[in-house]
């Protein structure tokens with residue numbers, strides 16, 4: 001067994017506002033081992049980004065509080081870590097690729113300076129060596145004229161180019177884990193595939209772990225080995241990708257994967273992804289996190305809900321090794337046709 005790069009145990013996160021406190025995450029547990037590709041999926045507002053940002057403590061200081069739980073990166077406690085240790089970890093051990101690179105790049109600095117800054121912060125090499133590495137990275141990422149890209153400001157590059165620059169920065173220090181939060185959602189559909197393939201290739205080359213966040217079930221089906229399905233700030237089901245697509249047990253998972261294709265599910269899910277099939281086919285909407293019901297957060301939308309579902313949060317039930325779901329109606333769910 002390899003030790004996990006990141007391990008989250010029973011993490012709760014609240015955002016403290018002026019008038020209300022929002023419980024964004026409740027009892028999240030997940031881990032990514034070395035070289036593993038894990039997916040995080042769920043509707044908008046389910047807590048995917050909040051989970052990802054918690055790992056590197058990138059949430060607004062003072063506003064984001066962790067009343068319970070633990071996060072470790074390579075066995076070191078993240079929630080108690082001093083800022084200096086967090087800065088050492090960011091980029092060098094765990095790097096992030098965001099959906100919108102414009103928000104992560106500094107608009108007034110040339111691309112070359114931004115990439116070499118990251119390299120020089122974590123690796124001992126000369127400015128010239130760092131520039132050469134930056135050029136090579138951009139070349140690996142199939143940027144046609146890397147010298148020009150290095151001299152450019154972010155606004156002078158296309159969205160696809162900017163995302164490649166972000167990817168170059170993320171990979172520049174050979175971190176153990178890449179967290180990619182909707183890395184292709186903002187890109188033109190024709191280059192989404194290319195960018196995703198590049199991320200996959202680089203991860204495989206370096207034997208890195210990848211935590212991939214995506215709305216796109218097609219992308220998930222093709223890319224990740226294991227998946228966690230989030231709903232209302234909780235992981236409602238987790239397991240091997242094949243098992244979730246073929247035997248997803250939580251009524252919410254079943255709703256997401258409504259067609260539940262068996263033979264050839266990978267191709268079908270992928271085709272569905274390319275058609276822009278989103279996760280919004282379940283009637284009703286995600287509950288307000290400031291006003292979550294006490295029991296199962298999905299009960300109001302669940303056709304199988306009974307009074308007990310609203311009493312207390314359902315415990316995780318193990319369905320097979322590594323496959324678990326939080327639902328007290330699983331036995332019934334199993335007998336149904338899966339339509340939600």
Ligand SMILES: Nc1ncnc2c1ncn2[C@@H]1O[C@H](COP(=O)(O)OP(=O)(O)OP(=O)(O)O)[C@@H](O)[C@H]1O
Pocket residue numbers: 015022024042043044045046047048049050051060063289
């Ligand atoms: N800085 C913040 N202050 C207050 N609430 C926040 C903050 N960031 C996130 N939230 C809340 O936490 C919840 C989870 O948000 P999060 O961004 O993690 O969702 P998500 O699953 O990534 O959604 P999307 O698919 O739209 O990216 C939401 O209800 C959101 O409003």
Ligand SMILES: [Mg+2]
Pocket residue numbers: 048049050181
């Ligand atoms: Mg998000």
